[in-house]
Amino acid sequence: MLATPVYIICSPCPQVGKTLIARLVSEFLLLKNGTAASFDVSLKEPSLLDYLPKITETADVIDTYGKMQLMDPLIFHDRVAKVIDLGFHAFDEFFKMCHEIGFMKETVRRYVAPIVLFVAGSDRISWRNYEMLRQQIPPGALVTVHNEFVLRGELPEAMLGEHVLRIPALPAFLRVYIDRLGFSFTGYLRDEKDWSTELHQWIRRNYTMIRDLELSVVTQQRYKPASPFGRARWHER
Incomplete structure (x- = not known):
């Protein structure tokens, strides 16, 4: 049985292109599956909600209610892929919560496949938090995202894990073009008939x-069969 994927796009640093990655993943899932569910845990404008309002809802990890509202759909095997655009301000609290409730083990029982996309930065905060995730996330589920528009040159060796997703840098004028709120990656592929354009190839x-x-x-x-008491344990916390 194929599991329901849950993409967690994250970074402890601002301005690394995290929402861009969340947009790419969300639009790909919509094109591939015809459906997707995205969660915007961000204070920055514009955010994922502004780009994909039809499939995105806001979420937070400030209090227990907000955490429950976010986590409940993430451990539900409904074959609808999920995407979380996790703001840098919520990074520590989100992964602390995941550790406390045993999120990774719970997903195994529930046929859910978490995929943590860590968007790399060049400072010590990024390196230190990547190392923290390596201790918490199974190697196969932790992906380093190298956004070449933000992080020039090679990735630090310490971040070269089992999976690396390299996003090539676009010229500045194309970056401005795709940052427009009305822009759709899939829409561009459908409307632009010239497959040789740089943006077409990039998407x-x-x-x-x-x-x-x-x-x-x-x-x-x-995966292992889900415990019928797994959800109750979460709600009792």
């Missing part, structure tokens, strides 16, 4: 990488 390459990543992560994970 297709990124979609292909996301597809291959999902196949690799979801098929390599092993």
Whole structure:
């Protein structure tokens, strides 16, 4: 049985292109599956909600109610892929919560495949938090995202894990173009008939990488039958 993928796009640092990655993943899932559910845990404007309002809802991890509202759909095996755009302000609290409730173990029982996309930065905060995730997330589920528009040159060796997703840098004028609120990656592929354009090739390459990543992560994970008491334990916390 194929698991329901849950993409967690995160970074402890601002301005690393996290929402751009969340948009790419969300639009790819919509194109591939016809449906997706995205959660915007961000204080920054514009955010994922502004780009994809039809499939995105806001969420927070400030209090117990907000955490429950976010986590409940993430451990539900409904075959609808989920995407979380996790704001840097919520990074510590989100993964602290995941550790406390045993989120990774719970997903194994519930046929859910978490895929943590850590968007790398160049400072010590990024390195330190990546190392923290390596201790908490299974190697096959932790993906380093190298956004070449933000992080020039090679990734630090310490961040070269089992999976690396490299997002090539676009020229500045194209970056401004895709940052417009009305822009759709899939819409561009459908409307632009010239497959040789740089943006067309860039979108297709990124979609292909996301597809291959999902196949690799979801098929390599092993699952156990869900406990009928798993959900109750979460609500009792």
